[in-house]
Amino acid sequence: MLSTIRIRPGPPARALFGHPWAFLGELMITSNNIEPGACVELLDIKGRSLGSGIWNPKSQIAWRRYSRRSISLDGPLLEERITTAIKRRTGRSLGRLIWSEADNLPGLIVDRYHDLLTVQTLTLGMDLRLERILEILQRVVGPREMVIRNEASSRTLEGMPQYIRTASGNPLEPSWMDVGGVQYLVDLVAGQKTGMYLDQIEQHQKVATYAKGRRVLDTFCNQGGFALACAKAGASSVLGIDSSEDAIVAARKAAEHNGLNAQFEVANVFDWFTEHREATFDLIILDPPPFARNKDSVEGAIRGYKELNLRAMRLLAPDGILATYSCSHRVSSAMYMELIEAAAADARREGIVLERVSQPTDHPVMLNFPESRYLKGFILEIRA
Ligand code: SAH
Numbered sequence: 001m002l003s004t005i006r007i008r009p010g011p012p013a014r015a016l017f018g019h020p021w022a023f024l025g026e027l028m029i030t031s032n033n034i035e036p037g038a039c040v041e042l043l044d045i046k047g048r049s050l051g052s053g054i055w056n057p058k059s060q061i062a063w064r065r066y067s068r069r070s071i072s073l074d075g076p077l078l079e080e081r082i083t084t085a086i087k088r089r090t091g092r093s094l095g096r097l098i099w100s101e102a103d104n105l106p107g108l109i110v111d112r113y114h115d116l117l118t119v120q121t122l123t124l125g126m127d128l129r130l131e132r133i134l135e136i137l138q139r140v141v142g143p144r145e146m147v148i149r150n151e152a153s154s155r156t157l158e159g160m161p162q163y164i165r166t167a168s169g170n171p172l173e174p175s176w177m178d179v180g181g182v183q184y185l186v187d188l189v190a191g192q193k194t195g196m197y198l199d200q201i202e203q204h205q206k207v208a209t210y211a212k213g214r215r216v217l218d219t220f221c222n223q224g225g226f227a228l229a230c231a232k233a234g235a236s237s238v239l240g241i242d243s244s245e246d247a248i249v250a251a252r253k254a255a256e257h258n259g260l261n262a263q264f265e266v267a268n269v270f271d272w273f274t275e276h277r278e279a280t281f282d283l284i285i286l287d288p289p290p291f292a293r294n295k296d297s298v299e300g301a302i303r304g305y306k307e308l309n310l311r312a313m314r315l316l317a318p319d320g321i322l323a324t325y326s327c328s329h330r331v332s333s334a335m336y337m338e339l340i341e342a343a344a345a346d347a348r349r350e351g352i353v354l355e356r357v358s359q360p361t362d363h364p365v366m367l368n369f370p371e372s373r374y375l376k377g378f379i380l381e382i383r384a
Contacts, residue, residue, distance in 0.1 A: 002041040002052060002070060003034045005063065015042060015050050018368030020065035020101045022053070027062060036159075037128040039072045054106060054125025058159040064106035064123060078129065079136050081105050086140060088364070094179065095198050095362040097141070102366040107158075108133065111198055113177060115144040118188050119167075124158045134167055145172050147188045164189055176257070180205050182228045184254050191250075197222055199375060200287065200325075202360045207285060207323045207379070208233035214282035217241070217315070219269045219308075224251030224262060226285045226323070231260040235283070238262035241272055273311035283321045284312045290374075292328035301328055302339050309343035313351075318384040321354070325377035333358075333376040340378060355379040 006028045007013050013026035022042055034040060040055040042063055053065040054073065071077055085103040089095060089112075097117070098110040107123025117137060121127040127150075134146060146167035155162055166172050166189070174187035180201055204225045211230035218227035221240030228251070231238045240262060242248055251264045265272070269288070286308050291301035305326060312322055326336050333356070344351050359365070359375035366372045 002039050002072060003055075004041045004043050005029070005034070005055070006043045006047070007045055007050070009045055015063075015065070016044060020053070020106065020366070020369055021061045022050075022063040024057060024060055024062040029057070037124040039066075039074065039125075041070050054123060056124040056158055058124070059157055064101065064125070066104050066106055073125070073129070078105075078132060079140075082133070082136050083140060085110075089362050092362060094177075094201065095360065097362075099363055099372075101369055102364045102372050110137065112141070112143075113186060113188060113196075116172075116175075116188055117141065117143045117146045118149050119146055120149050120152060122152055122154055122158070124160060127155075127158070127160055138167070145170075147172060149188075179225070180229060182232060182254065182258050182260070184223055185250060185257070187250075197225060199327075199359055199363055200225055203323070203325070203357060203377065204229040206355070206357065207283070207321075210283055210321045210323075210379070211235040214321070215280070215317075217279075217281040217284045217312075218287075219272075219285060219312070220287045220289065221251060221264065221285075222247045224254060224264060226287065227251065227262050227264070228254055228258065228260050230283065231255070231262045232258070240264045241267050241269055243268050269308070273308070273315075277314070279315050280317050281315055281320060282317050283323070284316060286312055286322070286324040288326070290326075290328040292330040295330065298328075298330050301331055302335065305331065305336065306339040306343050309340050310346050313343060313347040313349050313382050316349075316382045320382050322351070322380045322382050323377065324380070325375065327375045329371050329374040331376075336376055337378065340380070344382070350383040351380045352383075353378055354381055 008028040015022045036056045038055050041052050042050040051065045051068040052071055053063040081104050085098045093114050097112045098108050107126040109120040111118045121130050148165050151162045151164050172189055174185050176183045177186045207226055208229035212234040213236050216230045216235040216238045218240040221227050221242045224240045227238045227240035245266050248264045248266045255262045291304045292298045357377040
């Protein structure tokens with residue numbers, strides 16, 4: 001039998017409408033004797049079950065659902081959940097293997113880089129089960145090494161320390177890896193995110209289909225994923241810009257290693273646009289970091305996105321292509337479309353939508369969990 005906790009009367013909690021989280025303020029806490037990290041069944045006001053979740057009263061998100069049933073995660077369920085997530089990605093050797101709530105494993109994120117895995121436990125419930133998770137992954141996937149990337153700042157909100165280590169305890173050197181036909185030196189121990197922006201690999205390939213003979217500008221290029229895919233596809237010139245010096249060093253190294261012709265510059269993209277009002281490109285990629293990290297920053301984020309799209313449109317030759325993305329879940333696809341339209345109006349340019357794109361299927365959108373619906377993009381043709 002699982003311990004139970006009830007929703008408190010008041011404004012309807014989102015868990016009543018299928019959302020997999022319950023906030024501390026939404027709950028009636030009658031006793032303090034439920035262990036943080038334990039499996040807890042959530043009940044509505046009438047005592048009907050809303051499913052089982054992991055409990056951590058140290059976090060504002062005190063309960064995170066892993067099942068609609070009344071069931072512990074400590075029986076066979078954990079392994080079942082892990083193998084189901086892995087089956088969902090059959091045939092993928094690079095990408096996200098387990099994505100938290102969307103895979104019914106709240107707080108567990110596992111990325112696969114061919115024969116290596118990175119593992120993050122961002123909730124106390126998953127952190128307490130880390131050794132079992134590593135044992136299951138080793139047995140089911142059989143990686144050469146696993147890197148536990150537990151340096152996310154959100155861990156402190158759950159009362160947990162930040163650290164990075166390998167499963168074996170041995171150091172792991174960066175290694176060259178094939179990503180869509182281009183080799184990158186991937187550092188799973190110290191690289192940004194878990195080494196690469198895996199969620200944009202599909203888009204690198206898609207955008208590259210427009211690149212042949214075009215002058216390409218890849219802004220927020222990180223290690224040059226878009227830039228190098230475009231260079232490989234026959235772009236006439238390629239320039240990548242990122243503010244991270246490490247990312248640019250990696251991009252240059254990859255260009256050289258693959259014998260691809262692309263230039264990279266360390267710069268703030270906003271400043272760069274201000275200093276280069278006369279440049280002309282035929283294909284521009286805008287792939288900024290999430291500007292809206294919380295509710296209060298949405299307005300500022302929209303202004304920032306609009307400004308970038310406006311600047312990019314101004315630098316595009318007639319019939320140029322703009323591939324523009326947002327990974328803020330608070331900025332919806334409709335909102336993004338609207339600000340692109342406002343930018344086009346201000347730039348006095350006409351455009352058509354060639355493609356509307358979204359996140360890859362290894363980052364599945366979960367119904368009633370808007371936080372999972374984060375990446376949106378438009379590939380546009382911007383006319384004279
Ligand atoms: N396009 C990349 C992923 C981009 S992630 C890919 O497909 O792999 C966002 C990138 O923006 C990060 O590399 C970060 O270093 C960079 N960045 C953040 N703010 C920036 C700014 N103001 N100017 C330039 N780069 C910035």
